[in-house]
Amino acid sequence: MNPLHDITIKDIAQRLNVSVSTVSRALRGSTDIKKETRELILQVADELNYRPNPIALSLKDKKTKVIGVMVQEIANNYCSATIAGIEDYANKMGYQVLISQSHEKYDVEVTNLHLLASRRVDGIIITLSNETKNAAHLQDLIDKGIPVVMFDRVCEYLPSHKVIVDDCEGSYNATEHLIQQGYKRIAHLTISPSLAITQRRLKGYKDALKAYGIKTKKEWIIHCDFDPGHMEKDVRNLLLGPYKPDAIFSSVERLSMVCLKVMKQLNLKVPDDVAIAGFSDNPVSGFLSPALTSVAQPTFEIGQHAAALLISQIETKEKPKEYTTVQLKTRLDIRESSLAKKQMPADALQE
Amino acid sequence: MNPLHDITIKDIAQRLNVSVSTVSRALRGSTDIKKETRELILQVADELNYRPNPIALSLKDKKTKVIGVMVQEIANNYCSATIAGIEDYANKMGYQVLISQSHEKYDVEVTNLHLLASRRVDGIIITLSNETKNAAHLQDLIDKGIPVVMFDRVCEYLPSHKVIVDDCEGSYNATEHLIQQGYKRIAHLTISPSLAITQRRLKGYKDALKAYGIKTKKEWIIHCDFDPGHMEKDVRNLLLGPYKPDAIFSSVERLSMVCLKVMKQLNLKVPDDVAIAGFSDNPVSGFLSPALTSVAQPTFEIGQHAAALLISQIETKEKPKEYTTVQLKTRLDIRESSLAKKQMPADALQE
DNA sequence: TTGTACGCGTTATCAC
DNA sequence: GTGATAACGCGTACAA
Numbered sequence: 001m002n003p004l005h006d007i008t009i010k011d012i013a014q015r016l017n018v019s020v021s022t023v024s025r026a027l028r029g030s031t032d033i034k035k036e037t038r039e040l041i042l043q044v045a046d047e048l049n050y051r052p053n054p055i056a057l058s059l060k061d062k063k064t065k066v067i068g069v070m071v072q073e074i075a076n077n078y079c080s081a082t083i084a085g086i087e088d089y090a091n092k093m094g095y096q097v098l099i100s101q102s103h104e105k106y107d108v109e110v111t112n113l114h115l116l117a118s119r120r121v122d123g124i125i126i127t128l129s130n131e132t133k134n135a136a137h138l139q140d141l142i143d144k145g146i147p148v149v150m151f152d153r154v155c156e157y158l159p160s161h162k163v164i165v166d167d168c169e170g171s172y173n174a175t176e177h178l179i180q181q182g183y184k185r186i187a188h189l190t191i192s193p194s195l196a197i198t199q200r201r202l203k204g205y206k207d208a209l210k211a212y213g214i215k216t217k218k219e220w221i222i223h224c225d226f227d228p229g230h231m232e233k234d235v236r237n238l239l240l241g242p243y244k245p246d247a248i249f250s251s252v253e254r255l256s257m258v259c260l261k262v263m264k265q266l267n268l269k270v271p272d273d274v275a276i277a278g279f280s281d282n283p284v285s286g287f288l289s290p291a292l293t294s295v296a297q298p299t300f301e302i303g304q305h306a307a308a309l310l311i312s313q314i315e316t317k318e319k320p321k322e323y324t325t326v327q328l329k330t331r332l333d334i335r336e337s338s339l340a341k342k343q344m345p346a347d348a349l350q351e
Numbered sequence: 352m353n354p355l356h357d358i359t360i361k362d363i364a365q366r367l368n369v370s371v372s373t374v375s376r377a378l379r380g381s382t383d384i385k386k387e388t389r390e391l392i393l394q395v396a397d398e399l400n401y402r403p404n405p406i407a408l409s410l411k412d413k414k415t416k417v418i419g420v421m422v423q424e425i426a427n428n429y430c431s432a433t434i435a436g437i438e439d440y441a442n443k444m445g446y447q448v449l450i451s452q453s454h455e456k457y458d459v460e461v462t463n464l465h466l467l468a469s470r471r472v473d474g475i476i477i478t479l480s481n482e483t484k485n486a487a488h489l490q491d492l493i494d495k496g497i498p499v500v501m502f503d504r505v506c507e508y509l510p511s512h513k514v515i516v517d518d519c520e521g522s523y524n525a526t527e528h529l530i531q532q533g534y535k536r537i538a539h540l541t542i543s544p545s546l547a548i549t550q551r552r553l554k555g556y557k558d559a560l561k562a563y564g565i566k567t568k569k570e571w572i573i574h575c576d577f578d579p580g581h582m583e584k585d586v587r588n589l590l591l592g593p594y595k596p597d598a599i600f601s602s603v604e605r606l607s608m609v610c611l612k613v614m615k616q617l618n619l620k621v622p623d624d625v626a627i628a629g630f631s632d633n634p635v636s637g638f639l640s641p642a643l644t645s646v647a648q649p650t651f652e653i654g655q656h657a658a659a660l661l662i663s664q665i666e667t668k669e670k671p672k673e674y675t676t677v678q679l680k681t682r683l684d685i686r687e688s689s690l691a692k693k694q695m696p697a698d699a700l701q702e
Numbered sequence: 703t704t705g706t707a708c709g710c711g712t713t714a715t716c717a718c
Numbered sequence: 719g720t721g722a723t724a725a726c727g728c729g730t731a732c733a734a
Contacts, residue, residue: 008728009727009729018705019704019706020728021706021729025703051465053727054469055406055409055471055727058710059404059407059712061728074431074434074438075434075435077428084425087425096466099434099438100447101435101438114402118405120405357711359711370722372714372721384719388720403712406710407726411711412712413726
């Protein structure tokens with residue numbers, strides 16, 4: 001017997017002198033089949049360690065039981081954590097996951113989506129690349145009958161389910177936490193004002209200040225260029241300038257890191273001199289910098305929800321009448337050492 | 352025209368009133384075919400946006416152009432960074448990557464390897480789970496004719512290509528760096544002494560001390576339990592005990608982090624009070640803690656090499672006569688602020 | 703209850 | 719040069 005040869009129903013049929021269809025029936029648990037025959041077949045199948053060939057099934061049924069996932073970079077922590085959630089749910093439902101990366105390039109995204117489609121994946125979960133400005137390529141997929149679910153960087157008007165995070169609330173909570181700790185001169189570091197994410201996080205910050213009767217100050221809302229050099233300069237200017245804050249809420253992890261670095265250079269302590277809170281993708285960051293209060297994204301749950309929405313759509317085989325947008329809550333990670341000494345009773349502040 | 356219907360060579364054939372075999376030939380670039388016919392076919396194929404169905408090809412050729420990757424956790428930074436390297440090379444060669452996780456469980460590893468095999472992946476790249484003590488399940492795959500390449504946590508005696516990192520040299524370099532910075536009381540924090548990785552990294556540490564004529568001290572080689580609580584206690588004992596070091600070389604990232612945390616609690620400064628160098632998986636850690644000198648793993652290259660070895664084996668279709676073990680060098684990331692003031696000329700030390 | 707024949711999309715091997 | 723046909727592995731409608 002050739003070990004390189006996968007065994008098929010044909011092999012079992014030959015061995016038992018029955019037809020392939022009998023074997024097929026027995027394996028599929030069809031009722032109308034003689035009990036002895038079936039048990040014999042099942043026994044031999046087990047003996048030969050038979051595994052149905054999913055490729056033959058795919059060809060027949062036009063279903064691959066594979067879902068495609070398109071992210072910017074698999075090495076990006078946010079992405080891989082989300083993929084873990086997708087895998088979790090998908091595997092439970094008998095699906096495998098094929099991963100593809102856009103490397104933040106629109107062209108690559110288009111090309112690789114084609115590749116996934118030509119692999120006949122049953123559906124696609126995607127977070128858009130930086131460069132992607134329109135969703136025509138995704139509309140194409142949907143038109144071809146391939147279900148699409150978006151997460152994180154979604155395209156509002158695309159007819160698909162979406163999974164996002166309540167940035168605004170996350171920002172609000174982080175800012176509120178700083179306020180409740182007794183800080184009043186709270187700056188907000190963020191990135192390009194044109195991004196939707198920037199706007200939502202800025203809103204949460206403003207709303208929190210407003211709710212506690214603190215005036216917003218232009219000088220404390222800083223839109224940094226994403227270039228690391230610029231970032232450092234901006235942070236340094238803020239910390240050394242006339243409007244030195246006593247706390248900073250940063251909208252992206254990178255900016256929190258830059259803050260830590262610059263503060264170290266300036267010999268400032270966190271949180272005693274300036275407290276920091278900010279969004280964080282990396283579970284290590286909290287451990288590394290226990291002074292940091294972070295708004296953690298529920299990445300695993302995002303993945304699970306996305307997979308659930310996709311698979312449900314795949315298996316009902318119809319375009320949904322309406323598309324749902326799942327909005328998940330962030331989690332505020334407050335670490336002991338991020339609690340400053342200057343803390344005062346929260347109710348004293350309420351007045 | 353039904354948009355849900357993938358177009359096939361049959362469609363093209365019908366449209367041009369030729370047979371499917373003619374279309375197939377034209378598409379495959381066969382020589383014996385009339386030039387006009389071919390061009391017509393190519394044109395229509397392009398027009399209809401024809402994509403060959405890889406599933407049909409797989410069924411016929413028993414090749415899926417998919418490679419399976421088995422890691423502990425995709426959300427683990429080391430793993431996802433390696434996968435990025437695998438993807439890079441594999442995609443260039445026209446392969447897609449199917450990822451599977453063992454979650455550090457032997458049983459799950461076995462089950463999911465079966466799943467990959469039954470998906471008919473052309474080959475498998477794997478790093479073993481913690482629990483895996485033997486490689487019988489991998490030997491099975493190899494016996495079935497599925498090429499296997501191992502990386503990181505490899506099994507020495509398995510007949511497969513392997514990609515590993517020169518831990519010993521990495522340890523040596525880090526320790527040497529500390530010595531050259533002027534440190535002499537260098538402790539080594541590490542984990543279970545029974546692990547191969549522990550032994551290799553310990554050896555590099557010892558070798559470096561020896562090379563510079565520094566005696567090894569038992570009290571400075573600490574095998575910590577992997578439990579976080581124990582780790583902290585061990586580190587605290589070291590720093591407060593009679594054999595307080597002036598530098599620490601830690602064999603795993605986690606221990607470096609614990610050091611930073613405990614030192615902060617004790618109000619000790621890095622590197623002024625105690626310098627730290629250690630292995631690191633996470634690119635963020637260096638940024639977060641600029642005082643840390645880290646031994647960085649060439650994860651991307653590990654992935655690329657593993658994929659290259661696997662694909663080459665897949666495409667030659669024969670079992671290799673001998674198996675290669677690629678051993679990659681680590682990279683020592685020295686950051687400005689990790690250079691202590693106590694630095695003295697290296698040559699003064701050589702005497 | 704079981705066997706035969708077909709189709710999924712493609713290529714290779716014939717025959718014309 | 720081109721067309722018809724078998725084969726890959728499976729499930730199933732149909733025939734027996």
